Structure formats: structure tokens, C-alpha cells
Amino acid sequence: GDIVYxxxxxxxxxxxxxxxxxxxxxxETILPRDARLxxxxxxxxxxxxxxxxRLRNDSTLLVFDSCHSGTxxxxxxxxxxxxxxxxxxxxxxxxxxxxTRDVVTAERLPHVVMAGAPADEEALDGPVNESWYGxxxxxxxxxxxxxxxGSPASVVHAATQRxxxxxxxxxxx
Numbered sequence: 001g002d003i004v005y006x007x008x009x010x011x012x013x014x015x016x017x018x019x020x021x022x023x024x025x026x027x028e029t030i031l032p033r034d035a036r037l038x039x040x041x042x043x044x045x046x047x048x049x050x051x052x053x054r055l056r057n058d059s060t061l062l063v064f065d066s067c068h069s070g071t072x073x074x075x076x077x078x079x080x081x082x083x084x085x086x087x088x089x090x091x092x093x094x095x096x097x098x099x100t101r102d103v104v105t106a107e108r109l110p111h112v113v114m115a116g117a118p119a120d121e122e123a124l125d126g127p128v129n130e131s132w133y134g135x136x137x138x139x140x141x142x143x144x145x146x147x148x149x150g151s152p153a154s155v156v157h158a159a160t161q162r163x164x165x166x167x168x169x170x171x172x173x
Contacts, residue, residue, distance in 0.1 A: 012066030041092035065116035065136040139163035
């Protein structure tokens with residue numbers, strides 16, 4: 001009966017796919033605080049998948065507001081992308097073990113993923129109320145504040161999209 005909420009708002013990047021599972025030949029990554037220091041690899045989508053696969057709860061919401069994170073929204077204009085170039089230190093990824101990723105239909109997954117950018121694009125930071133925020137994270141926070149507790153993921157997603165649309169109108173008008 002537990003609900004797991006995981007939220008990452010930060011840098012995302014890519015690294016060459018070493019196990020041949022990615023159509024574009026690149027694994028997506030998120031960067032922990034110590035990423036890109038000597039000997040420290042990014043956290044790959046394969047590693048995240050292995051960790052999230054161990055969850056045994058019925059309800060999980062995974063939120064990624066980072067470059068290369070998924071397909072919830074797109075943006076253009078005078079905004080700052082959180083871009084980090086692909087990691088070329090492949091030896092760090094060769095020693096990290098195999099993958100547990102399986103093809104599973106979305107209906108069978110015990111979690112929902114919301115992401116701030118498609119896998120092949122960068123997430124956006126921008127000015128909101130005289131401060132800079134990850135735009136997806138800001139919109140999600142606004143949506144969650146406006147909704148009753150326990151709202152279904154589809155309702156949260158729709159409210160987040162409305163907030164992003166309103167934000168886009170403010171930024172571009």
C-alpha cells in the first residue's frame with residue numbers, strides 16, 4: 001500500500017550504449033552531485049531500471065526534470081537548457097554489470113514516469129517570478145498544489161501540461 005515518489009531535477013546526459021538495447025545507440029543518464037569526477041560515472045537508465053524494478057509497492061511516481069529524460073513537453077525560445085555533453089569514459093560503464101531491462105507493456109508497470117524532456121532533447125530552465133527554475137518541476141509543483149491529495153497520475157499530468165501551457169504563454173507573449 002506504500003506510495004513511492006522519486007523526483008530528480010538536475011542535469012541529464014547520455015553515454016554510448018554498451019549492451020545494444022538502445023535504438024539510438026545511447027543510454028540516457030542523470031548526473032549525481034559528484035558526477036564527472038575521476039572514476040565516477042553518471043547514473044544510467046539501466047541502473048535506474050534495475051533499482052526501480054526492485055520496488056514492491058503498487059503505486060510509484062517517477063519524475064525526471066532533466067535533459068534526455070522522456071516525452072512530456074518540449075520548449076523553445078530564450079530559455080537555458082541544462083546540457084551536459086555525453087560521457088566518453090566508457091571504461092566506467094563496462095565494469096558496472098549487465099542490465100535487467102525487459103520489455104514490459106506499460107499497463108503492467110507498477111509506476112508512472114513524468115519527464116521534462118524527450119530522450120533526444122534537453123530540459124529547460126527559465127525565469128518564473130524573477131527566479132530561475134526547472135520549468136517542468138515548477139509546473140509540476142504548481143499542479144500538485146492545485147489538486148486534491150490522491151489525484152490520479154493522469155489528472156496530475158493534465159494539470160502539469162496546463163501549467164506549462166500557461167507558462168509558455170507568459171514567457172512568449
